[in-house]
Amino acid sequence: MISIKNVRKVFPSKQGQLTAVDDVTLEIKEGEIFGVIGYSGAGKSTLIRMLNGLELPTKGTVTVASREISKIKGSELRKARQEISMIFQHFNLLWSRSVSENIAFPLEIAGVKGPQRKKRVAELIKLVGLEGKENAYPSQLSGGQKQRVGIARALANNPKVLLCDEATSALDPQTTDSILDLLVDINQRLGLTIVLITHEMHVIRKICHRVAVMESGKVVEIGSVLDVFRNPQQPITKRFVQQVTEPEDTKETAEHLLEQYDSGQIVQLTFIGDSAEQPVITNLIRHSNVNVNILQGKISQTQSGSYGTLFIHIDGDDQEVDKAVDFIRSQQVGVEVVSHG
Ligand SMILES: Nc1ncnc2c1ncn2[C@@H]1O[C@H](COP(=O)(O)OP(=O)(O)OP(=O)(O)O)[C@@H](O)[C@H]1O
Numbered sequence: 301m302i303s304i305k306n307v308r309k310v311f312p313s314k315q316g317q318l319t320a321v322d323d324v325t326l327e328i329k330e331g332e333i334f335g336v337i338g339y340s341g342a343g344k345s346t347l348i349r350m351l352n353g354l355e356l357p358t359k360g361t362v363t364v365a366s367r368e369i370s371k372i373k374g375s376e377l378r379k380a381r382q383e384i385s386m387i388f389q390h391f392n393l394l395w396s397r398s399v400s401e402n403i404a405f406p407l408e409i410a411g412v413k414g415p416q417r418k419k420r421v422a423e424l425i426k427l428v429g430l431e432g433k434e435n436a437y438p439s440q441l442s443g444g445q446k447q448r449v450g451i452a453r454a455l456a457n458n459p460k461v462l463l464c465d466e467a468t469s470a471l472d473p474q475t476t477d478s479i480l481d482l483l484v485d486i487n488q489r490l491g492l493t494i495v496l497i498t499h500e501m502h503v504i505r506k507i508c509h510r511v512a513v514m515e516s517g518k519v520v521e522i523g524s525v526l527d528v529f530r531n532p533q534q535p536i537t538k539r540f541v542q543q544v545t546e547p548e549d550t551k552e553t554a555e556h557l558l559e560q561y562d563s564g565q566i567v568q569l570t571f572i573g574d575s576a577e578q579p580v581i582t583n584l585i586r587h588s589n590v591n592v593n594i595l596q597g598k599i600s601q602t603q604s605g606s607y608g609t610l611f612i613h614i615d616g617d618d619q620e621v622d623k624a625v626d627f628i629r630s631q632q633v634g635v636e637v638v639s640h641g
């Protein structure tokens with residue numbers, strides 16, 4: 301559906317040339333929710349803006365739905381943009397227009413006639429859950445409701461691709477989740493391909509199928525969300541994964557425990573897919589002659605299964621502790637000994 305080949309974007313700046321996107325090559329499949337994560341300045345917005353021709357690559361090609369976006373101009377590009385919509389962090393609504401009028405706007409531009417336009421607006425209002433707010437103005441809406449208007453407007457002309465540039469970054473966690481649920485719903489119902497960029501791993505975890513990690517203009521890691529969570533390769537990826545899997549005070553808890561106990565081992569377990577549901581700890585206690593303290597744990601859902609980490613302190617006879625660790629290893633659970641007591 302989307303093919304980015306050897307794309308580079310260089311901006312002229314006072315200090316010389318600034319390479320915002322540096323030789324990126326990626327394929328995004330039809331119907332996929334594809335995430336791009338990176339810190340500020342990594343080049344995420346520049347990359348996504350090349351997907352709808354808001355920026356032109358300095359080098360390389362961008363193809364979306366069989367159209368070479370990096371080559372077309374004028375009316376052909378405007379037509380292509382009806383198939384590649386975008387939503388933004390700050391919504392970009394028209395403040396003097398009501399909810400209905402905002403959603404009708406792209407339909408007016410596309411030349412959709414009155415009665416048909418009205419019908420389509422009503423459908424979209426229902427799709428994004430804004431019934432009753434048709435005549436409200438953006439200033440009378442919450443952040444989440446404003447983004448729903450943004451989404452409805454983006455979907456008005458039945459696009460094939462929806463681009464989301466930090467679409468939930470201005471929202472509180474609960475509202476973020478409701479907007480992410482809406483995006484998943486739209487992806488499943490309409491088969492829409494979604495490309496989203498974010499600096500929050502929570503967003504990737506919750507809705508993306510695959511993720512690319514960007515650093516200094518380059519894609520440094522790419523893979524299915526579950527694989528990247530299970531086995532992050534780059535230091536930056538590990539930091540992002542820790543954002544959602546490891547509570548911040550885990551280290552302190554472990555250190556505190558190490559001070560308290562001078563025996564046993566502290567072990568980090570990683571659960572993926574089905575094993576997250578299995579009562580590994582119960583079995584461990586049944587099979588071994590050790591004491592188990594649960595320090596901290598977290599299980600998260602991804603689009604392709606659950607993922608979780610659990611920190612435990614295993615105490616007892618040295619030999620028994622080793623046996624216990626071996627037992628966990630045999631349970632298709634990732635095991636890492638954090639430190640010795
Ligand atoms: N129009 C422009 N002219 C000059 N430099 C630019 C332009 N747009 C972006 N840049 C530079 O390109 C680099 C990448 O910027 P970009 O906006 O793509 O990053 P980002 O990953 O989206 O960051 P953020 O998370 O802060 O939105 C930055 O160093 C930025 O200053």
Ligand SMILES: [Mg+2]
Pocket residue numbers: 344345346
């Ligand atoms: Mg940006």
